[in-house]
Amino acid sequence: MSIRSTTQTHSDHPFAGTRAVLFDLDGTLVESAIDFRRMRVEIARLAADHGLSPEEFAAPDVLGMVRAAAARLPDPRVFLARAEETMVAIEMAALPGAREIPGARDLLRSLASAGLAVGIVTRNCRAAASPLIAAFALQHGVVLTRDDVPRVKPHPEHLLIAARRLGVPAHATMMVGDHPMDVQGGRAAGMRTVGFLGPDRPESVFAAAPPDAVIRHLSEIAAWISPF
Amino acid sequence: MDLSVLIVNWNTAALLRGCLRSLRGALVPMKSGSAEVIVVDNASADGSADLVRREFPEVRLIANQVNRNYAVGSNQGLAIAQGDLILLLNPDTEVSATALARLRQFLMVPISSGAGGVAPRLVYPTGETQASVRGFPTPTALFGEVTGFGRLFPRSRWGGYRRSPALDRPMPVDQPMASCLLLRRAALAEIGGFDEGLPLFWNDVDLCLRLHAAGWEIWYLPEAVVIHYGGASTRQVRARAIWASHRGLHRLLSKHYRRRMPGPLYAISVAAIYAAGAVRVALAWLRARVPFRSRKLSGRPAAARPLPGEENQW
Numbered sequence: 001m002s003i004r005s006t007t008q009t010h011s012d013h014p015f016a017g018t019r020a021v022l023f024d025l026d027g028t029l030v031e032s033a034i035d036f037r038r039m040r041v042e043i044a045r046l047a048a049d050h051g052l053s054p055e056e057f058a059a060p061d062v063l064g065m066v067r068a069a070a071a072r073l074p075d076p077r078v079f080l081a082r083a084e085e086t087m088v089a090i091e092m093a094a095l096p097g098a099r100e101i102p103g104a105r106d107l108l109r110s111l112a113s114a115g116l117a118v119g120i121v122t123r124n125c126r127a128a129a130s131p132l133i134a135a136f137a138l139q140h141g142v143v144l145t146r147d148d149v150p151r152v153k154p155h156p157e158h159l160l161i162a163a164r165r166l167g168v169p170a171h172a173t174m175m176v177g178d179h180p181m182d183v184q185g186g187r188a189a190g191m192r193t194v195g196f197l198g199p200d201r202p203e204s205v206f207a208a209a210p211p212d213a214v215i216r217h218l219s220e221i222a223a224w225i226s227p228f
Numbered sequence: 229m230d231l232s233v234l235i236v237n238w239n240t241a242a243l244l245r246g247c248l249r250s251l252r253g254a255l256v257p258m259k260s261g262s263a264e265v266i267v268v269d270n271a272s273a274d275g276s277a278d279l280v281r282r283e284f285p286e287v288r289l290i291a292n293q294v295n296r297n298y299a300v301g302s303n304q305g306l307a308i309a310q311g312d313l314i315l316l317l318n319p320d321t322e323v324s325a326t327a328l329a330r331l332r333q334f335l336m337v338p339i340s341s342g343a344g345g346v347a348p349r350l351v352y353p354t355g356e357t358q359a360s361v362r363g364f365p366t367p368t369a370l371f372g373e374v375t376g377f378g379r380l381f382p383r384s385r386w387g388g389y390r391r392s393p394a395l396d397r398p399m400p401v402d403q404p405m406a407s408c409l410l411l412r413r414a415a416l417a418e419i420g421g422f423d424e425g426l427p428l429f430w431n432d433v434d435l436c437l438r439l440h441a442a443g444w445e446i447w448y449l450p451e452a453v454v455i456h457y458g459g460a461s462t463r464q465v466r467a468r469a470i471w472a473s474h475r476g477l478h479r480l481l482s483k484h485y486r487r488r489m490p491g492p493l494y495a496i497s498v499a500a501i502y503a504a505g506a507v508r509v510a511l512a513w514l515r516a517r518v519p520f521r522s523r524k525l526s527g528r529p530a531a532a533r534p535l536p537g538e539e540n541q542w
Contacts, residue, residue: 026542037457040353041246044322044455048253053324053457058355065353091542118484123542179541212291 015192015213015224020168021111022159022186024177025122028196029104029218030132033097034124035090036062042086043069050079061181062087063123063152084125092130100136101198103218108139114225117141117166121159121175121185123152141166154181156189163191176221181207196219231263231332232311232413236301237319238269241276243457244319250316256284264288266302266309284310298429306421314416318407318426319482320457321350322400330452334398342416344444345403348452349395354537358456360405361448364437367485368499370477375500393448400445406432408454414446423483428469430476437484467512473507 026032032178039062047069058067066083066193070076112119122129126145133143142165149161159170163173175186176194183206186193195211196218197203202212215221233251237244248265255263268290269277277291290304306314313335317323327348335348351362367371372378372386381387393399409432419438436446445492478501486494 024542032542034540034542035242036541038242038246040537041243041322045246045249045253045351048250048322053326053453054322054351055355055453058351058353060354060537062537063541177538178460181388181541198388 004142006180015174017109017172018116018174018192020117020119020163020193021174021176021221022121022162024110024175024179024182024196025120025132026124027101027108027178027180028176029101029108029138031099031101032094032124032135034094039087039090040065043091044084046079046082063146088125088127091125093130095128098135099181101218103222104114104136105139107218107222110222110225112139116225117168118165119144119162120147121153121162128143145156152189153185156185159185159189159191164190176215180206180209183211186211229262229264229310229312229368230258231315232305232309233263233265233315234268234302234305235266235317235318235319236268236270236298236305237276239272239274239276239297240319241272241274241279243377244276245279247317247319247321247323248280248287248342250324251320254323254325256398257329264310266290266305268292270295270297270301270304276445280497287318297424299422299424299427302422302431306416309413309465312372312413314411314413315407316409316411318456322410322455323408324453327452327454330449331488333496333502334447334449335410335412340447342398342443342445343412343440343447344442344446345409345411346449347409348454348516349450350405350407350454350456351446353452353455353457353458354539357395358405358458359395359493360407360456361395361401362403362433363389363391364402364440365389365433365477365480365483366434367489367523368482369487369491371497371500373477375504389413395448395450398447398449398451401448402440402446403436404446404448405456406435407456407458409446411439414440415442418442418444425479426476427472428476429473434480434483437480467509470508470512474508477501 012135022166027035043062043065044054050073051212052069052072056072057065059068061067067108070080073079108118118140120133120140123146126147129143129145142162144162145157149158151157153159159175170190174192174194175182176196177183178196183193183195187209193212195206197205197214197215197216206214208214251265266288269279270292271294277289280287280289311331331346331348334340335343350358351447352358363369368385369378369389373389378387378389382391419442422433426434439446478498
């Protein structure tokens with residue numbers, strides 16, 4: 001079964017023919033309490049400890065900072081190990097504060113009942129992602145964390161591997177996420193993309209990489225599933 | 229002693245830790261005993277003072293029992309500082325050894341003898357340069373600032389306060405942010421530290437105005453790069469901060485420009501400052517009370533909006 005519009009014009013719905021849905025985890029299925037400010041501070045400090053100045057590892061995201069700093073170091077192994085250790089510690093510390101995004105569990109259950117394949121793709125580590133997925137009973141066919149792939153989103157490879165594991169071609173896969181990197185990754189992989197705004201964020205969040213659709217509540221995706 | 233680093237902190241323990249750790253690295257190239265770090269904690273409720281005692285025993289800590297505000301805290305630190313150079317530093321910064329060395333070297337070369345202070349290029353954690361240098365708030369520019377005309381017409385004289393020069397070369401400037409500002413002790417001694425009548429806002433502008441009046445230049449040095457997160461303390465008390473800012477503006481106007489202004493113009497300016505302050509406080513108060521879901525235009529309150537690079541990115 002595939003996603004169809006709940007209107008009468010099934011065939012012209014932009015998501016008609018979707019057979020798999022990939023979800024970002026933090027911010028999309030789970031309200032994450034990860035302290036990214038602290039993470040940036042700690043990574044910046046670590047890079048400074050390795051003799052790098054701020055302009056040498058500046059990047060819009062933490063993993064980008066880590067990559068940029070590592071590229072500047074002749075032997076980045078110690079730095080990378082410490083950076084990973086730092087990030088994992090902050091991710092694990094955030095677990096108790098995590099909450100389910102309203103409707104996440106129900107949506108995944110209804111997608112599975114409707115016969116759609118579901119995957120979760122996250123830049124989080126496996127040690128933190130696994131307990132979150134278990135705690136909120138997020139039904140899925142595949143989970144790919146940053147520990148499982150050589151290159152994480154927005155690199156399309158992260159999403160393409162997930163689609164391949166689900167046995168669905170990219171053009172029949174939908175990527176749902178709250179960050180422009182989710183949309184960039186989905187677009188680069190040739191997937192349909194949905195930007196999750198939640199109740200309060202403006203649509204301009206996705207100005208740099210507009211998705212095919214934006215939603216404010218996860219139940220909007222459930223409404224796209226054909227009732228028959 | 230060559231250098232005293234002075235940090236006034238209020239409820240920013242996590243950032244303070246990052247700042248002090250960065251300073252540890254930045255001060256490594258200096259001779260032992262040639263630099264000191266002073267933290268004045270304004271009765272933080274987040275354990276900042278304990279953090280300093282526990283993790284940074286080398287820091288000279290002044291732990292105030294009540295929040296004595298930024299200006300008083302700075303003067304407390306200046307009173308015990310022993311360095312020939314004083315680095316005013318916000319706790320929401322990260323300083324590298326390279327940046328610190330470049331700032332110090334700048335003030336050491338003879339050609340810079342007229343410079344009372346030097347400020348680095350401040351960047352967001354993303355690397356994006358911050359507009360950290362502003363013009364002096366002349367009465368016209370203040371009028372533009374208070375009424376909003378300055379933002380509407382940034383190229384006019386009304387926009388003078390917010391107009392930032394191209395921040396790509398070293399140059400003398402009116403007033404850089406004091407989030408990271410290296411000053412000569414001699415220059416500070418000449419003007420007498422911070423004006424405690426300007427507790428939180430405009431005290432850096434006042435400091436620069438007095439340095440200039442005393443014949444000192446203040447320079448901007450883009451090759452010294454310092455990470456600045458920005459507004460960490462003041463974001464915690466938005467409505468109060470707005471009102472304090474307008475009160476400070478009044479004092480600044482009175483102190484530096486009143487004698488040069490015709491009486492009626494001064495009176496109108498003061499009225500405009502407080503009227504604009506009242507409007508902004510009312511708007512902040514309303515924003516804080518409008519139910520979360522119905523805030524269609526404003527989105528999340530500014531205090532909760534993450535800075536660039538700090539949003540959820542997993």
